[in-house]
Amino acid sequence: MNEVTIAIIAYGAISAAVIAGFFSFLNLISSKENAVSDSRQKWINEFRAEISRLTAAIHELVRIEEHSKTLSEKEYIEVARETYKDARESLTNIQLRLNPEHVERRPQSMEAKLWNAISKSRTDFANGDLSATVVDCDKIREEAAPLLKKEWERVKRGELTFRVVKVTALVLLIVGIAFVVLGADQLIQIP
Structure with a gap:
């Protein structure tokens, strides 16, 4: 074998190893980021279910309260317990999913607005203002929607690490192709 053939074989082997390593790295990052996105999607679904469950329970408590005058205390406790x-x-569950720092220190945050709507419904119910309590359920859903949308957009976009690796991969792929083309051109010119 002449020097050109050996150089081409070595160049091909090194290029293949670099490309394989690069795609293994991308696969590793992609798998990890997919797991994070799946967790976020699960969080969204569970959070949505908890908001639905809470507002349904509030509506049911209002209904029970409206008929409480016809019930004994024991009957009321039995009917309302569940x-x-x-x-x-x-x-x-909702409270544990919200960022407590946002709720406590950022009054304009989505989390604080949602928690305030929930707190208002509790206060209105405790004060016996049942019609306001029902309206509060609409406000709870209204305040939950942007938070759910923000998380959904985050899932669609992908995690920051994934986006950085994706751009880096594209740049490295272009550089790698240029390197292979230029390297092959140089190999062809070897006498």
Whole structure:
């Protein structure tokens, strides 16, 4: 074998190894970022379900409260027990999904606005203002929507690491192709 053939074989082997390593790295990053996006999607679905469950429980509690005058205390407790449990559980799940720093220190954040709407419904219910409590459910859904949309947009866009790696991969691919083309051109010119 002459020097040109050996150089071409070596060049091809090195190029193949670099390309394989590069795509292995991309696959690793992509897999990790897909797992994060799947977790975010699960969070969105569960959060949406908790908002639905909470507002349904509030509506049911209002309905029970409207008919409470016809019930004994024991009957009221029995009828309302499960609905109160559902409301408390949903409330806790929602609260645990919200960023407490945003709720407490950023009054204009989506999380703070949602929590304020939930708190208002609790206050209105406790004060016996049932019609306001029903209206509050609309406000809860209204305040949850932008938060859900923001998370959905984040899932569609992909995680920051994924976006950076994607752009880097494209640049490296273009540079790699240029390198292969220029390197092959140089190999062809070897006497």
